[in-house]
Every structure is written in structure tokens, then in C-alpha cells.
Amino acid sequence: xxxxxxxxxxxxxxxxxxxxxxxxxxxxxxxxxxxxxxxxxxxxxxxxxxxxxxxxxxxxxxxxxxxxxxxxxxxxxxxxxxxxxxxxxxxxxxxxxxxxxxxxxxx
Amino acid sequence: xxxxxxxxxxxxxxxxxxxxxxxxxxxxxxxxxxxxxxxxxxxxxxxxxxxxxxxxxxxxxxxxxxxxxxxxxxxxxxxxxxxxxxxxxxxxxxxxxxxxxxxxxxxxxxxxxxxxx
Numbered sequence: 001x002x003x004x005x006x007x008x009x010x011x012x013x014x015x016x017x018x019x020x021x022x023x024x025x026x027x028x029x030x031x032x033x034x035x036x037x038x039x040x041x042x043x044x045x046x047x048x049x050x051x052x053x054x055x056x057x058x059x060x061x062x063x064x065x066x067x068x069x070x071x072x073x074x075x076x077x078x079x080x081x082x083x084x085x086x087x088x089x090x091x092x093x094x095x096x097x098x099x100x101x102x103x104x105x106x107x
Numbered sequence: 108x109x110x111x112x113x114x115x116x117x118x119x120x121x122x123x124x125x126x127x128x129x130x131x132x133x134x135x136x137x138x139x140x141x142x143x144x145x146x147x148x149x150x151x152x153x154x155x156x157x158x159x160x161x162x163x164x165x166x167x168x169x170x171x172x173x174x175x176x177x178x179x180x181x182x183x184x185x186x187x188x189x190x191x192x193x194x195x196x197x198x199x200x201x202x203x204x205x206x207x208x209x210x211x212x213x214x215x216x217x218x219x220x221x222x223x224x
Binding site: 050 | 215
């Protein structure tokens with residue numbers, strides 16, 4: 001199985017901060033990475049697909065980059081509604097696997 | 108608008124089975140797949156499996172092979188996930204999601220399955 005190692009596991013930040021979350025795959029997965037935002041009691045929300053394509057309706061402060069084994073999700077200026085847990089997901093080959101999540105908390 | 112509406116919470120005893128439904132609306136059901144993902148208490152997201160609503164093809168992770176079965180009913184635009192021989196570590200919120208190509212763009216609200224004696 002392809003392992004997705006996400007870091008950091010938790011992060012404290014303030015409104016207006018720039019935040020970067022990274023995900024490393026255990027093998028080359030090209031650009032088959034998606035990023036999701038998950039809030040307690042809610043369904044996960046797709047933010048970025050194919051490593052860098054912004055899902056329709058998602059604010060432009062979210063961006064994704066990377067290919068091969070190293071990927072990043074960046075939030076350019078944190079807003080109050082962005083405090084949540086973020087997951088990367090690889091779709092290069094089954095089984096689909098997720099990173100362990102990054103919990104973004106208010107500093 | 109695209110919506111996925113899941114069935115309600117379930118409480119089951121160890122060894123029992125559970126069947127969760129996911130009714131889709133707002134799109135042509137048979138043109139997409141359905142992914143199932145679960146989140147155990149305090150844990151991250153885990154893939155449970157995928158089914159094509161077009162032809163019924165499925166793909167399950169090895170750890171659940173033999174215990175999980177996914178089906179669809181195109182006449183009602185509903186996907187089902189059945190998990191058998193339930194164990195305490197199957198306690199989780201189960202989500203269905205519309206699989207569009209290589210990503211999951213719309214998600215159900217989640218169904219809590221509790222396995223407890």
C-alpha cells in the first residue's frame with residue numbers, strides 16, 4: 001500500500017497567517033493527490049484535486065502544489081472558518097490511502 | 108443540486124451485520140462511482156471501498172475483503188454498504204461520496220455505526 005505521511009500532525013496559527021501542510025508519498029504517485037477539509041460532525045470537503053486544481057467554489061486562498069512524492073497545501077491568509085483538520089488522499093493506485101491528518105487550531 | 112442522503116445511526120452487537128444506504132439526487136447516478144470512507148473515534152479517514160454505479164464493479168481494501176459488500180440500485184439512485192461480522196473496531200462514522208474521476212466531490216452527512224455488546 002502507498003503510505004501518505006502528512007506533517008505537521010497539528011498546527012497552531014492565527015487569523016491572517018500563511019500556513020503550509022505537507023504530504024509525502026512512499027512512492028511516485030505523479031499528481032494523484034487530493035486535499036480535503038474536515039470539520040467535526042460535518043462531511044469532508046474537497047479543496048484541491050490532481051495536486052493543484054482548485055475545486056469549484058473553494059476560496060482562492062487555498063492552493064496546492066507538488067508532484068511525484070512531495071505535495072503541499074497552502075492557505076495564504078487564514079480565515080476563522082479555516083480552523084479544521086486537513087487530509088491528503090492518494091488515488092494513484094488502490095487501496096486509496098489518506099494522510100493521518102493535520103489539525104489546524106487557533107493560536 | 109447534488110445531494111447524498113445517508114441512513115440513520117445504527118447500534119449493533121459484535122458479530123452482527125449492518126447495511127448503510129446512500130441515496131443520491133441531483134445528478135445521473137449511473138454516470139459516477141461511489142466511494143465509502145470511515146472515521147473511527149479520534150482517528151483519521153480510512154477508505155472502505157468503491158463501487159461503480161455504471162456496471163457494479165467494486166474495489167475493496169484487503170483488510171475488509173470478505174466482510175464488506177457494496178451494491179447499487181439504479182432504479183432508486185441508492186448505494187449500499189454492508190459490513191458483516193462486526194467488531195468493536197468497526198465503530199465509526201461511515202461516509203459515502205460521489206467519485207468523479209479520481210476525486211470525491213460530494214459527500215453524504217455520515218452514518219454512525221456503533222458496535223457494542
